[in-house]
Amino acid sequence: MLVHMTENKEKGKTLVIVIGVLVVALIGSNFVTYMNMQGQISTLTAEKANLQQQITALNTQYQNYVSTHAHSNSEYDDLQDDLNFYYDLYLQWRDYAYDLEDEVNFWNDIANLNFNQVLIDHQTVIVSYGYTYWHWYDIQIYYASYITVTLHSTSVSGTYIRVIWSAYGVNFDQTVYLNAGQSASFPLLPCSNLDIRVGNYYDIAPATYTVSTVLYY
Numbered sequence: 001m002l003v004h005m006t007e008n009k010e011k012g013k014t015l016v017i018v019i020g021v022l023v024v025a026l027i028g029s030n031f032v033t034y035m036n037m038q039g040q041i042s043t044l045t046a047e048k049a050n051l052q053q054q055i056t057a058l059n060t061q062y063q064n065y066v067s068t069h070a071h072s073n074s075e076y077d078d079l080q081d082d083l084n085f086y087y088d089l090y091l092q093w094r095d096y097a098y099d100l101e102d103e104v105n106f107w108n109d110i111a112n113l114n115f116n117q118v119l120i121d122h123q124t125v126i127v128s129y130g131y132t133y134w135h136w137y138d139i140q141i142y143y144a145s146y147i148t149v150t151l152h153s154t155s156v157s158g159t160y161i162r163v164i165w166s167a168y169g170v171n172f173d174q175t176v177y178l179n180a181g182q183s184a185s186f187p188l189l190p191c192s193n194l195d196i197r198v199g200n201y202y203d204i205a206p207a208t209y210t211v212s213t214v215l216y217y
Contacts, residue, residue: 038104044097051090058083110143113216120213122152125198127207133162133199134209141165141191145217149196150183152210158202159209164195188215 062079109115125134149161162175167189176184188194200207 041097041101041104044093044100048090048093048097051086051093055083055086055090058086110217113145115217117215117217118212119147119215120149120196120211122210122212124208124210127198127200127209129200129202129205129207133197135195135197136213137195138192139194139196141188141194141215141217143217144189145215146185146187147194147196147213147215148183148185149178149198150212150214151178151180151198152212154180154207154209156200156202156205156207158200159207160197160199160201162195162197162199164197165189165191165193167191 058079062083065076065079119139120136127134147163149163151159151161157179159179160175160177161184162173163186164171164173165188166172174186176186178184196213198209198211
């Protein structure tokens, strides 16, 4: 959501240590989940191998029976039913193991911050002079992550990027001053109130900015 507002110039507090500890804690939690799923995959792999052995044994028994019986009977039908049952069960476990492996890979990527999402894509905004700002707010963040804000261009020299959010009862407020072509990164925890501001502290004239923001998680 976009809003053009005015605020007093204030120095954002950089809570890097607190954020870092919380980010490490969440990434550690993701890693524990990843390791638990790896254990489940190992168990499923062993069960899948056991089912495959049963299928192979039944198939051998079936082939031996067919080679010594010229006509179908109830015993032949029972063997075929058993073979079909174990084969269907094997397919179900195999598909479940594949799904679980995909989920493990997903959490592994989350733990290693391998995903990214564009939140703001080369958006141009005009900000009045006198410590005013334009902001994008109430952005939902689902994982421990970080954003990179890039100021592609600006018509004035007085530009700041301010990131405000709260999580686990703690308020975070960080400000970085940028020139055209520069970027700034901000660590985040899961929250529902991320506020990204681009501001003008140049007192003489309005400013035109082109801004992009990418979320890495």
